[in-house]
Amino acid sequence: MSTATPPAPLIETSTPLEKFLEANFKKLVLLAGAIALGSVVYGVVQYSARQNDITAGAAFASAKTIEDADLVISNFKGTVAAGNALLLKADLLWEANQKDSSVAALKEFIQSHAKHPLFPQVLTGLASKLESMGEKAEAKPLFERVISENPDTDIGALAQLRLGDLLWAEGKEAEAKTTYESIPVKFPAAGSTVKEESEGRLKWIAAKLPSKEVDGPPKPKVETPVTPTPGAPQIKLNSGGPTLSPTLMPQTPAAPSAPAVTPTIPTPAPALKVTPEAPPSLEVPAPMIKVEPAPAAPAATSAPVPAPTPAPAVPAPAAPAAPATAPIPPQPVVTPPAPAAPQQ
Numbered sequence: 001m002s003t004a005t006p007p008a009p010l011i012e013t014s015t016p017l018e019k020f021l022e023a024n025f026k027k028l029v030l031l032a033g034a035i036a037l038g039s040v041v042y043g044v045v046q047y048s049a050r051q052n053d054i055t056a057g058a059a060f061a062s063a064k065t066i067e068d069a070d071l072v073i074s075n076f077k078g079t080v081a082a083g084n085a086l087l088l089k090a091d092l093l094w095e096a097n098q099k100d101s102s103v104a105a106l107k108e109f110i111q112s113h114a115k116h117p118l119f120p121q122v123l124t125g126l127a128s129k130l131e132s133m134g135e136k137a138e139a140k141p142l143f144e145r146v147i148s149e150n151p152d153t154d155i156g157a158l159a160q161l162r163l164g165d166l167l168w169a170e171g172k173e174a175e176a177k178t179t180y181e182s183i184p185v186k187f188p189a190a191g192s193t194v195k196e197e198s199e200g201r202l203k204w205i206a207a208k209l210p211s212k213e214v215d216g217p218p219k220p221k222v223e224t225p226v227t228p229t230p231g232a233p234q235i236k237l238n239s240g241g242p243t244l245s246p247t248l249m250p251q252t253p254a255a256p257s258a259p260a261v262t263p264t265i266p267t268p269a270p271a272l273k274v275t276p277e278a279p280p281s282l283e284v285p286a287p288m289i290k291v292e293p294a295p296a297a298p299a300a301t302s303a304p305v306p307a308p309t310p311a312p313a314v315p316a317p318a319a320p321a322a323p324a325t326a327p328i329p330p331q332p333v334v335t336p337p338a339p340a341a342p343q344q
Helices: 016-023 024-063 066-074 080-095 099-112 119-132 136-149 152-171 173-181 192-206
Strands: 235-236 245-249
Touching: 016 066, 016 245, 024 066, 024 080, 024 152, 066 080, 080 099, 099 119, 119 136, 119 152, 152 192, 173 192
Parallel strands: none
Antiparallel strands: 235 245
């Protein structure tokens, strides 16, 4: 009689990873879906933000006035274009001599755009503007902040140089010298321009240049020559002896004054009316005819004929007086030669 053998026990061959997947399969599926959905949402957000940045950049590119900059700032808050519009607004206000408003715009930029790529430069510019306005106590910590937040950079070296200038202007020459000397140590990778500027300032300090303006020497006095008055006696001091003895010089005669000349205005000459002279009449004498006398007739015994009584002379009318005219030069009168008498 055979005896039945018991079945061999089952050996589990599943790994811990498979057990974990079997136990958390649903959770893993949900997590994968959430990750995929998050990626899609992130892509959409990034795309939308990029499109918003492009639109904001176009709006900033067309901004020319303070009002245009305000529109970009209000419509695209938090964007790089909004930060650029704030900087544009600050520059326009500074050019319009509205310095307080310009500084206020830069302070707003620092508070709302800390991640802007030009943040260190704007911080340095704000400190420089405050220094120029006399607000040195407020400018100094800004320079120190740029130095601490931007080690071994050109903007940090520039802030160190400007801090030394501020200390030198306050009369702290020793502190300014230390600040200039530390630039090559703190900022070895900085550009050569800032280092050369610091070396130049150290040479000025070593030269002990005057910090106050000094008045120059007084200008020499220019003696005005005295013109002697005509007619006044002149006195000459003789220095030949131990004392000065005045000598009376002969009086200088006064120069004759030129007679006053009164300009005369020429009077226009009156218009002359010239009456042309009548041409001389050419009278031709009558030819002379020799008449032989007739023989004398015998005297008649008639009564004598009385001589005719001459008519009374009638005075000729007086010629009208000719108008006063300018004398006319006499003209030569040409008399034609008398014709020869005819021969008989």
